[in-house]
Amino acid sequence: MHFIKKWVGIAALVCSSGAMAQNYPNKPITLVIPFAAGSGTDFVARTVAQKLSERLKQPVVVDNKAGASAQIAAQFVAKAAPDGYTLFMTTNTSHSANPWMFKTLNYDPIKDFTPIVRVGELPFALAINPKIPAKTLQEFIDYAKKTPGKLAYATPNSTSLVAMETIKNIAGLDIVGVPYKASPQAMTDLISGEVQVYVVDLGSGMASLKSDRVRLLAVTTAKGSQSFPGTPAIASVVKGFDLVSWNGIFGPANLPRPIVDKINTEMQAVFADKDFQAKIAATGFELDPTKTPEEFAKYVDFQLKHWGEMLRNAGVKPQ
Template identity: 65%
Template structure:
């Protein structure tokens, strides 16, 4: 009898410990979080991710690690996240490249930007600048157009991401110039070749191009934003010369499809706090990043759908054929 009671006690005790372990395991997060970035270290998105995720780590009480998986215009990283377990420990900080442009740029995209991801929060906008090699005798967009028309087929532009490609092709189409696009794997490599003269123009994100522009290694001649940037007060918006140019490069955080609502809320709340922090904003401002958080995951989801439609129209109008 005593042995039987002892065994029952062990069973009850074991169930109690198992219940406690389960309760502890349900507290999110209780392990490091990985944030996949689809561009190389040194790119604008990478720089933004490292600033924001450092603060998010403080808010959630766990390390938040940046995992760079560049290549194939963000497709490699996107496919990796799609296959990840939807438990909140694999997130995706990405841009319009993977979620707005790729569906129109590639014939056989192996992910759906809407169905295969859970939107968590938009973080903001990363302005791009049209920069040229210092040896090119142009100082504004109109001079570039005039030079390109006088030297058809002699200029080339770097394109390490869809924003650079679509912006450049849109300028080509509206202005009626003949410029060759050269694909690159990363923003830093593109900037290196712009400085060296291997390419003559490059629509570069400020996160990776600010330093080279500020030190005079390349010349900025236009910004993609509707209004001039305070960092470049003498550089006019491209739309002022190229009528109809309308391009926004957004940045946001997703999880795989099926991410539980409570985890989405936990990460969204942490990101809202991180993005409201004055020190974070100051550091992002140095990168040229404009903080512009969505108020809710649903607002971000609606925005992603709108941007997908907008970029689809942009790419079609630019005459870019899917590869």
């Protein structure tokens, strides 16, 4: 009798989830992102939201919850109802780096979220204020060694932090990190000279990187960048360096599988949209979607371990 009741309960839950998915969505969806407007993730999220809204026939509203190294947004989504109406587009900051950077974290990157789909990768580039007398990364390193403690770098996200701390650690540099809440302000201060170096995502930094307001020295990916062909990789000077920021969509934990599958399916159609591909490519973002939620889940687990190793090698201690 107990077995029959349990089976009936499971069957009812499956039927309920199926019915929920059939009616989903019937109201606006909120797409939470952990960074401010104007960031690379913000642009990708808004482009995704527009296309996903067209396909789902419901508004997809981007909600910027910046601050605390993506923790504010992550905690908000982790506590949201698992009904598909609160989604999270985030990066390695919340799900790969934070567990190693903070002694106390009020969310679990694995247990508190349902992976849906990886969107792709956002390369970063190392730029300096043009008043610094350096034309190459090696010249900048040499200059920094001659001026210990005199230079500052901007760090609005984990990728910027790990990139610079790795370079500092390997090259033996004394450069001060200055935390920022958002990428746009970090770039503004690089241009003004408030900070002298910044590893910036191509999404928010593209216009400045293509101008004479800052000096582009290198890109973070060992394979180089399609957006800046001919620009050397940091690895050409700092051996073994290869860093990229990933981007993906999650729901809260226990999001019903039919809803997960529906969002994943519609996102695959978005990825195939030529207009979407063109808009994304213009930012330097590189589409590299996963096909299944399981594939993304494995990637998230791998990246969590990978970033732990990178942070240890960079000498970054939990706060």
